[in-house]
Structures are given as C-alpha cells and as structure tokens.
Amino acid sequence: MHPIPEIAIVEPNTLTALGLRTILEELIPMASIRVFPTFEALIDDTPDMFAHYFISSQIYFGHTAFFLQRRPKTIVLSAGEQPLLNGVPTLNINLPQDKLVKAIMSLRSHGHEKMRHVSADPMSQAMEHELSPREIEVLVLVTKGLINKEIAEKLNISLTTVISHRKNITEKLGIKSVSGLAIYAVLHGYVEPDSI
Template structure:
C-alpha cells in the first residue's frame, strides 16, 4: 500500500495571504505538505515539478505564464475579486470570507483536481471509516447545529454527542467546523449549497 502525500506550492509575495491560505489548506488536507514561496525563483530553486498543485498569485502567473500553462491541470490563480478563467486555468477569489473561500476551494477540487489522485480516496475512506451515527453527527455539525441541538435532533445524550464529535475529530484529524464541512462535501455526505 503506497502512502501518497500530496505536496502543494503556494506562490504568493503577500505573507499574510500565503500563510492564511496555507492554514486553510492544512485544515482541508491534513495529510498534505503545503509549502509557500514568496517568488517564482524560490519555487524554481526547489523541485518545481514535484507539486500536485500550484496556488499562484496573479502577478507571478502573468510574469511566468509559459511555466504554468504547461502545468494547467495543477494551477490555480489567486485573484483579488471574481475573474474569468485564464486560458482554462481556474481562479480563486482570495477576497472573500473564510467559509466562502473554503467552499470555493471545494468547488475547484470538484472541477477537476479531485481526479488527480483517484487512488487516495478509497485508502482514506478505509482508514477514516466513520460509523453511521458519526456521519449523522458530522452532517448536523456542518449544518451549524450545536451539541445540545444535535442531541435533541438525534434523541441521544449530550455526552454521547460530545463523544461522537471527539471520535470524528480523532479519526479524521480535522478540528475545525469548516474542515469537517469540506470533508463531508468531499465524501458526499452533504451538498456544498446545504452548508
């Protein structure tokens, strides 16, 4: 059984933007390795073709278009505001709320990046298999219900809800509600527009 760790490069000169995106991606892909580069030269000095995806500032993209066009399926341009796709390369609006940003990343993954490593999903599913009750709790968490509301809805005790949430967090390695929401969407437990 091969253990494939996705490696992602963020090319962004703005330190806050790079670190913020890195934090979100680390929650969404806990098994991934996320590296940030403030310049194109930093990426080239590394091993540029080892990355599964490149999140690239629009400025760096336009300065080095030829490099990224050759890596079109792996490239996502970071844009300030909504912009059309550039030569078939998707953009990510970095000027939106965290929840919207997470949803946008999920939509991009659905757009075509999920198929980059199709063998990863079954291995993760077997390793992180949730019980049917844990899936019910997960869905309700992603819909914004608090522990007490989940207990009432499922007719179980508050202690049991807390126990299920702890088990979910331990199995998945995801602590934030937004990260759990992304996991639920990726595995078909909820629709993106139901979150």
C-alpha cells in the same frame, strides 16, 4: 496508502501566503504545503513535484507559459472575481473565510478529479478512518451548523452522547474546526458543497 500531495503557494505577500497555507493545512491535513515568495524560488526547488500550484496573479502573468503547461494543477489567486484565465481557475482571496473555504473545495472538485489522493468512493474512505454510521450522521449535522443540543434532539440521543461522538470524530480524523469537518464531509461524499 496514498502519496502525500505536495502543494506550492507562490505568493510574495507573506500574509496572503500564510493565511492560505493555514486554511489548506486544515482542509488537507495530509498535504505537504510549501510557500515560495518568488517564481525563481519555485524553479530553484523541484517545480514539477506539486499536485497544485496556488499562484499570485502577478507571478502568473509574468510566467504564463510555465503555468499553462500545468493548467489542471494551477489556481491563480486574485483580489476579486475573475473568469477562468485560459481555462485556469482563479481564487478570490478577498472572500470571507467560509466562502473562501467553499471556493477552495469546489476548485478541488473542479478539474482535479485526477488527484490520486482523493478516493471517489466514500465507503473506502469511511473504512480508512472507521467512522461509525452514527458518527457520520453527527458529522453531517455539525457541517449543517447544528449545535450539540439540536443534534441530540434531531437524532433522539443524549447531549453527552453527541459530545462523545464529536470527540471520537475529532480524534479519528484529526480535524478540530467545523470548517475542516465540513470539507472532510464534502470530499468524502457525505454532504454536497451547496448544502453547507
């Protein structure tokens, strides 16, 4: 049993914080995500318990020393493409949703191999959720953007069977959206991030 990852979002803009929280809840359904409007609110809490910190750039620049000590866990939210800040990755919050999701996924794999709650072994993860080999095939095709009819043709199965597999995948994983399924597939090694 993996510990529940705790994620902090430190962002004074309510819409940005809630939007990011919604995306992260879909990507990492088992995570506990806390939102703090100020750095002080984070410090008043338990600031060292978090696996990741998503920090607004103005808060990052005001408290750089604190976040540099937590470099592998910190991600700075920027309103445009920025290079790594002292080795701290940035996330462009102005990206369209699909690109933002991909950026978050690549950030999770970049420098976050230390995260205990993501197993590197896709087989142990498959056992955890017990997706059948056929369900994994359907999952991969869904993440590549194929519709049910195309999946049925490609796998030479009926449309009803595809719908049944998709229903089983959704129930087993607790993930309803295609973007959520894509992230699951990438994190478990079924597809490469670039192939989505």
